[in-house]
Amino acid sequence: MKLTIERANLLKTLSHVQSVVERRTTIPILSNVLLRAEPGVLRLTATDMDMEIVESVAADVAVPGAATAPAHVLYEIARKLPDGAQVEIDGTGDGQALQLSAGRSRFRLGSLPVEDFPSMSEGDMPTRFSLAPGDLRLLIDRTRFAISTEETRYYLNGIFFHATTTEDKMPVLRAVATDGHRLARIQMTLPSGAETMPDVIVPRKTVTELRKLLDEATDSVTISLSASKIRVATDGIMLTSKLIDGTFPDYERVIPSNNDKTMEVEAKSLAEAVDRVATIATEKSRAVKLSVSAGEPGTLTLMASNTEQGLATEELEVSYSASDLEIGFNARYLLDITQQIDGDAAQFSMFDAASPTVVRDMSDSSALYVLMPMRV
Numbered sequence: 001m002k003l004t005i006e007r008a009n010l011l012k013t014l015s016h017v018q019s020v021v022e023r024r025t026t027i028p029i030l031s032n033v034l035l036r037a038e039p040g041v042l043r044l045t046a047t048d049m050d051m052e053i054v055e056s057v058a059a060d061v062a063v064p065g066a067a068t069a070p071a072h073v074l075y076e077i078a079r080k081l082p083d084g085a086q087v088e089i090d091g092t093g094d095g096q097a098l099q100l101s102a103g104r105s106r107f108r109l110g111s112l113p114v115e116d117f118p119s120m121s122e123g124d125m126p127t128r129f130s131l132a133p134g135d136l137r138l139l140i141d142r143t144r145f146a147i148s149t150e151e152t153r154y155y156l157n158g159i160f161f162h163a164t165t166t167e168d169k170m171p172v173l174r175a176v177a178t179d180g181h182r183l184a185r186i187q188m189t190l191p192s193g194a195e196t197m198p199d200v201i202v203p204r205k206t207v208t209e210l211r212k213l214l215d216e217a218t219d220s221v222t223i224s225l226s227a228s229k230i231r232v233a234t235d236g237i238m239l240t241s242k243l244i245d246g247t248f249p250d251y252e253r254v255i256p257s258n259n260d261k262t263m264e265v266e267a268k269s270l271a272e273a274v275d276r277v278a279t280i281a282t283e284k285s286r287a288v289k290l291s292v293s294a295g296e297p298g299t300l301t302l303m304a305s306n307t308e309q310g311l312a313t314e315e316l317e318v319s320y321s322a323s324d325l326e327i328g329f330n331a332r333y334l335l336d337i338t339q340q341i342d343g344d345a346a347q348f349s350m351f352d353a354a355s356p357t358v359v360r361d362m363s364d365s366s367a368l369y370v371l372m373p374m375r376v
Helices: 007-020 071-080 133-141 151-156 204-214 267-277 331-338
Strands: 002-006 032-038 041-047 051-058 060-063 065-070 086-090 098-102 105-109 127-131 158-165 171-178 182-189 200-203 221-225 229-234 237-242 261-266 287-293 298-306 310-320 325-330 345-350 357-361 364-371
Touching (some): 007 032, 007 086, 065 098, 261 267, 287 331
Antiparallel strands (some): 002 086, 041 051, 127 221, 221 229, 229 237, 261 310, 345 357
16 A cells, blocks of 8 residues: 555544544554555544444555554644645555655554454445434534433433424424433424434444534535444545444433423523532532522522532522522533523423423524422
């Protein structure tokens, strides 16, 4: 294999593929990226056995072939080379060293045999549909903060995507995440081809890597699904991942329907006030108490206390006409949700101090959040 590639193109592609590679692995070949040169194109592949990313980039290929090289080392070299450098890569693919040169810089990198590099078996993916990058970005951004990090409840360690219908029989694609303390749900019109999609849970790491790719995506995103795998393709990049093998809980059961106390508040002001008073909250509980009372206008008082550092309170004007209520929340969770509100106002639907609260963006009916209270 022998080729020349522009440094910026190599760096951009390596920045995508190397982040899939685990920094600590007991299988040496998994620390490497596979470089496969074909006429006019260099294809880079990285995998951690659960996820695989393949990206193609234009290159001047003199001798087609393949070789492997340490992913993170290769990325750091490309990052430190000067702008505009032409990078020459020469490798045999039989586990001998890979030669890399640019200007007066020369590198000799350890390599492992190409045949040792694992490949994810493709299998049949019967469901296929397309989304605009912005739509998929929205589904991820509005839910991923609620993904659980508790490994024992592995079925909550991702975003649940499924096709369903709304109360008025509209078919929608819905994304849901929960960690048991908060829940995020967002939906959009069901794209053509997704009608028969299986219910799938996309793992946290896959969500993270996919979200990075969407920042630069310009083409529509093609999603292929089976019951055990997902493949996402856009802009010459193909990300394939195993899905979480588990059953997502019936989240509809935790969305209350009888919350009769409704508060409307300016979302940005609330987020800023929560952030300020939480400075005083104890690190362990991160508790903030909300006291809301009716009036023209109504009043919301936020309070956080700490036996060592003191007390913080802040008042906001709200629209509220029900009976007075005091309720406590984890400040971090409350802030995560209020920061998802794009519109001017957020609506809180509450029942009592011990029941889940529903939060909505008043300018966007597609998103819904549920937050469990805490005792303060």
